[in-house]
Amino acid sequence: MTEITEIPSPFCGIGTDDLSIQIDGTQLTVTGNGCAVNTPAFEQAIGDSLPSINGQTATLEQAVAKAAEILRNTQQPVFGGCASDVNGMRALLALADKTGAVVDNQNFNIARRNLLAMQDSGWMNCTLAEIKNRCDLLLIVGTDVEGFAPRFFERYLWTEHAMFLDKPGDRKVIYLGKAPSGSASTRPDGKQAQVIPCADADLPEVSASLSALVRGHFLQADSVAGIAISELQAIIDKLKTARYGVVLWGAGALAFEHAELTVQSLCSLVKDINLQGNRCSGFPLGGKEGDQTANQVCGWTTGYPARVNYARGFPEYDPFLYDTQTLLNNGEADALLWLQSFNQNSRPPHTQVPSIVLGRAGMQFDQAPAVYIPIGTPGIDHAGHAYRLDNVVAIRLKKLRDAGLPSSADVLSAIEHAL
Amino acid sequence: MLIKLTGGRVYDPASGIDGQQLDIYVENGRIVAPPSDGRPVDQEYDLRGKVVMSGAIDMHTHIGGGKGNIARTLLPEDHRMDPVARTSVTRSGNGHAMPSSFIAGYRYAEMGYTACFEPAVLPINARQAHMEMGDTPIVDKGGYVMLGSDDFLLRMLTAQKDQKAINDYVAWTLNAAKGIGIKVVNAGGINAFKFNQRKLDLDEKNSHYDVTPRQILQTLAKAVQELGVKHPLHVHGCNLGVPGNVDTTLDTIQGVEGLPMHLTHIQFHSYGTEGDFKFSSGAAQIAEAINKNPNISADVGQILFGQTVTASGDNMRQHANHRFANPNKWVCMDIECDAGCGVVPFKYKDQNFVNALQWAIGLEIFLLVEDPWRIFLTTDHPNGAPFTSYPHLIRLLMDKSFRNDMLATIHPEAQKMTTLASIDREYTLNEIAIMTRAGAARIIGLQDRGALAEGNWADITVYTENADRQTMFSKPDYVFKDGELVVRDGEVVKVTWGTTHIVKPDYDLSIERDLQHYFDRYLTMKLGNFKISDDEITEDGRGSLSVHPLRGVA
Secondary structure: OEEEEEEOOOOOOOOOOOEEEEEEOOEEEEEEOOOOOHHHHHHOOOOOOOOEEOOEEOOHHHHHHHHHHHHHOOOOEEEEEEEOOHHHHHHHHHHHHHHOOEEEOOOHHHHHHHHHHHHHHEEEEEOHHHHHHHOOEEEEEOOOHHHHOOOHHHHHOOOOOOOOOOOHHHOEEEEEOOOOOOOOOOOOOOOOOEEEOOOHHHHHHHHHHHHHHHOOOOOOOOEEOOEEHHHHHHHHHHHHHOOOEEEEEOHHHOOOOOHHHHHHHHHHHHHHHHHOOOOEEEEEOOOOOOHHHHHHHHHHHHOOOOEEEOOOOOOEEOOOOOOHHHHHHOOOOOEEEEEEOOOOOOOOOOOOOOEEEEEEOOOOOOOOOOEEEEEOOEOOOEOEEEEOOOOOOEEEEOOOOOOOOOOHHHHHHHHHHHO | OEEEEEEEEEEEHHHOEEEEEEEEEEEOOEEEOOOOOOOOOOEEEEOOOEEEEEOEEEOOOOOOOHHHHHHHHHOHHHHHOOEEOOOOOOOOEEOOOOOOHHHHHHHHHHOOEEEEEEEEEOHHHHHHHHHHHHOOOOOEEEEEEEEOOOHHHHHHHHOOOOHHHHHHHHHHHHHHHOOOEEEEEOOOHHHHHHOOOOOOOOOOOOOOOOOOHHHHHHHHHHHHHHHOOOOOEEEEOOOOOOOOHHHHHHHHHHHOOOOOEEEOOHHHHOEEOOOOOOOEEOHHHHHHHHHHOOOEEEEOOOOOOEEEEEEEOOHHHHHHHHHHOOOOOEEEEEEOOOEEEEEEEEEEOOOOHHHHHHHHHHHHHHHHOOOHHHEEOOOOOOOOOOHHHHHHHHHHHHOHHHHHHHHOOOOHHHHHOOOHHHOOOOOOHHHHHHHHHHHHHHHHOOOOOOOOOOOOEOOEEEEEOOOOHHHHHHOOOEEEEOOEEEEEOOEEOOOOOOOEEEOOOOOOOOHHHHHHHHHHHHOOOOHHHHOOOHHHHHOOOOOOEEEOOOOOOO
């Protein structure tokens, strides 16, 4: 039995790299700095780790050969999930290039809310260390931060030290929209975060009002979505007087039509604060289980984020057309390859087309896929690289155990060679 | 396999060869002496009538790192116009301003380039830079690690730590981020922007730290020299793009007090304030200062007309310049108490007075700097123009009548404000070979590259002589990378993987005590997880590391 410290996590997205884990054979136990997201993800039992073809146990070689056979006879395969490390995505893109496949990250419909805003007008954002050391006012829009990343406040706000704040515990936190699900955002001195509640469906209107107010536009109303204009104006005033305000949103929580316009309102609010002589940054909270990794690797390999189609011999980007579920629903795809190396419970969508599943060992199915190849998890079964949700920082994942599970990169390369 | 390249006209300035007809032998990836034992040649290339140079080296090109991926993501419309299909040997991708990594590698090789250096590797983003460069085929690569706006250094300077401690930190960072040189971008300015300073002159103090850009430059230039790192401190100066910044640049040259310093994309830092539009050329003064100061080298950062995207660590200046964004969308980021970045699309127009004069200023600098060993051919890809415009730029330098024809088409007021028409100089093939090969290898500190001497790696480019230099340099007949034929008739025929060039200066391990404390207190990553290990570059079986010697070290 051994214990390893300073272990980075690919699961939570916020780049916690201080976990301590005890290793007993192939069983992992988080002994330090765990959380509701990371601990179960590391401790998950391996479960069934034998490849299968149509539900019948097969060797890895047989499964790889069968996967290659399926892909060889397709017109429009779709590669969904895309939850892996950098090398896994590299291998997936190489295989897609060869087979003319669609590559589509599982959470692209969420990331799209940010990407459409970014590709239309851009943004001004920052990374986690800037929040930790500078942020004296955090405006959280429509998002339950601790539900997404339980250790966010402990690691980045209520820190003992911050380079540019005398008392990190005095930072102001304002929730606009959803109230927090727990008390992580409560200051060390017991002062609770200010909550200005509104329904999710009202966030577009509230955000648009903020971006109008910051430009000095007069609003012909006393209140918006039940929030007094004076209260919204007070938010603007606080952002304008903060030393370094941060506006945080989680695209995943903005589950309404055209949420990209809400993101755009928030980005424009941030830009306007900066144009009016004060510093402020945006912070999109989102991207775990390889979402950012997929977008980054696809970004430098194709020029586009992770929803591309190689059918014409080169990658084409369409944030709507190449949605895995849409392609399957419309009968436009004739094979599915699902890559999910982090989460046993993130199973492929139901479909009649032949499915090749590269899933974290232990994945269970209602309907056996044509090919199932259990794979190791980056950061547990093999070394690798994963992006943090702020995109700039790639973390080096460690190998913690040897359970004989292949990496997704190895399996995907084997399929490519078998074509 | 013994290869003979027969009878080409060789331009190898590092060996003093200026157009002589010579045979070159290649074996096991290297250039070798003619076999004395009468061994038969396995493959011969008849290069009579061809021009032979070593592979070209781009000493400043943004090919790897986060801001490049932001630029790619920001401009899907730019990629859509330039799709590149896969072939039996190459991967597919997209091109134009900020090409996908595979396409960048192929296109560089297809122009005869065999090495590219990313000039703005943020230490915290170095993994990404290396991963992107790791997916850039054929060419060798390397990076200059950015310091100067990182809070650790500014804290050291404020605390008046001695030069030795600074040197240890610089050396530690070079090792941790795997770089071959040190870069400063708007010294201290990226940091000052985070404190809401919107400009920072050479002698202006950071509002939080008691430090000026001049101090930062002097300290880092000294560190680079004392560590024996051959590449001089690589400096993106203060006040990029600001009319009147020629004075800042001249002060910067004086301020470094004789220490080696490379001023990058100097065109963007050579602007005066004369004329009706309060924008004029400072090229003559800049060229004179370079001519007089042998410690100074520069690359130009030529602009060429058309759509591109600017991607820079200088978020202070990029934020100020966002009002020129075309299309109107832009990104700025504050990054990890380390640095920042700004990405702003630009469309340089020949009928825009400022753009037209920028074009002329760049060419004036090229033509007025006398020593081709100290001036380098760059467009600061993609900031002045995509690297694919190099053959056009070479023609502008080598062909006076072509240059003057182009000059006659730009904004008329800009024509009046430039001396370009009166400059007769035409670059020679030997001078082009210095600028893009021998000089580049020397300034970067590359051992056994950039020259066709025996024992060197066989990175060789063969062109067909053509009076139209753009055509000539667009499409080499052959490109050999480490002795393997990778390009024939301007098309990739074989994909190989270049090495990553680095230096590994020594440092006192005690610096890690301070760093450990700093990381644990203020940063978001453990010190041990920050350092990039060798196997991160090599474990894919394609990448390799080439460690270059330091000055004064065998």
